[in-house]
Amino acid sequence: MTATETTGLRFRQDYFSDPAGWAALVSLLDDTFGIDIDPLRELGGADPTSMPFGWFTEGGVLAANLSAFAMPFVLNGRLVNAAGLQSGAVRPPWRGRGLYRDVTHKALGWCEAQGFEAVILYTDKPDLYAPYGFRSLPLHKYAGPAPAPAGSAASRPLQPRDAGDLSLLQDLLANRKPISETLAVASSPAMFLINTQFDPTIRLSYLEEGKAAIAWKMPAAGHFVLLDVIATEMPPLAAILAGLGIEATTVETLFHPDRLGWSGKALPYEGGTRLMLRGMEEVSLDHPAMLSPMADF
Numbered sequence: 655m656t657a658t659e660t661t662g663l664r665f666r667q668d669y670f671s672d673p674a675g676w677a678a679l680v681s682l683l684d685d686t687f688g689i690d691i692d693p694l695r696e697l698g699g700a701d702p703t704s705m706p707f708g709w710f711t712e713g714g715v716l717a718a719n720l721s722a723f724a725m726p727f728v729l730n731g732r733l734v735n736a737a738g739l740q741s742g743a744v745r746p747p748w749r750g751r752g753l754y755r756d757v758t759h760k761a762l763g764w765c766e767a768q769g770f771e772a773v774i775l776y777t778d779k780p781d782l783y784a785p786y787g788f789r790s791l792p793l794h795k796y797a798g799p800a801p802a803p804a805g806s807a808a809s810r811p812l813q814p815r816d817a818g819d820l821s822l823l824q825d826l827l828a829n830r831k832p833i834s835e836t837l838a839v840a841s842s843p844a845m846f847l848i849n850t851q852f853d854p855t856i857r858l859s860y861l862e863e864g865k866a867a868i869a870w871k872m873p874a875a876g877h878f879v880l881l882d883v884i885a886t887e888m889p890p891l892a893a894i895l896a897g898l899g900i901e902a903t904t905v906e907t908l909f910h911p912d913r914l915g916w917s918g919k920a921l922p923y924e925g926g927t928r929l930m931l932r933g934m935e936e937v938s939l940d941h942p943a944m945l946s947p948m949a950d951f
């Protein structure tokens with residue numbers, strides 16, 4: 655028996671160019687996770703490499719979905735041709751009927767046919783993916799005393815919804831150098847842009863001289879948290895602090911800071927979700943690391 659026969663649903667793949675299909679996904683993710691991905695339409699659109707797999711009702715409601723997309727990342731200095739999986743959800747009335755198993759098989763089959771050497775995803779339900787050969791990667795941030803600010807660079811705030819700033823950000827994202835040699839996304843502009851919308855405490859600044867966009871937070875006085883740097887040449891942490899006009903006493907970087915002229919102490923990162931990897935079984939991280947939360951998907 656196929657899933658169609660048991661549910662009365664219709665399977666569709668690659669439906670993002672259909673406005674009704676996109677709206678159905680926006681609704682599924684809002685209802686399931688309370689997140690709104692519709693602003694992506696004003697931020698350059700969904701990742702063009704996305705390949706969604708979904709089961710729709712006759713009325714056009716998306717009952718089950720899982721999307722694959724190209725997610726090249728650097729691991730231990732090597733560019734990995736990887737896919738990511740995201741937007742995995744089944745509406746409550748259709749759960750427990752094998753629909754998620756079905757879209758998972760379809761998405762992984764597509765990844766294999768495309769020749770991706772690895773697949774990564776974030777989840778709070780690792781047991782859901784372990785049967786498919788996914789394993790959790792331990793995640794670490796870095797913390798330590800702040801360097802003295804150095805240099806006289808100036809900065810200005812960036813607003814992704816401003817047309818000029820969006821174009822500047824897209825240009826920087828298209829040409830960025832990965833933030834770390836150990837573990838970092840190579841590109842993923844759509845993820846970066848939508849993540850600026852999900853957390854209002856994230857601040858974006860542009861260092862004019864270094865041509866670098868900085869994603870950062872200041873959760874407590876004197877405590878600077880660096881989430882990401884989008885640049886072709888990475889400015890040192892001391893120059894970033896000077897450019898932002900910040901006098902911090904402590905710094906956290908939410909990635910391995912091997913390109914910032916600064917080192918901190920690796921600490922386990924408790925982010926609530928696990929990063930899981932399928933493929934590259936023999937590989938482990940050369941240093942404790944994590945993917946910047948600006949790459950969360």
Ligand SMILES: CC(C)(COP(=O)(O)OP(=O)(O)OC[C@H]1O[C@@H](n2cnc3c(N)ncnc32)[C@H](O)[C@@H]1OP(=O)(O)O)[C@@H](O)C(=O)NCCC(=O)NCCS
Nearest residue numbers: 742743744749750751752753754755776777778779781782
């Ligand atoms: C998790 C979820 C996608 C499962 O959908 P579903 O259609 O009920 O799943 P299926 O019926 O296809 O079951 C697939 C398999 O996953 C298992 N499974 C289902 N829910 C699970 C859970 N919460 N944790 C671990 N395993 C689970 C099933 O036992 C089944 O195992 P089997 O293949 O060995 O029989 C659905 O409950 C959901 O949308 N939850 C909220 C959003 C969410 O958590 N999404 C995943 C985020 S990464």
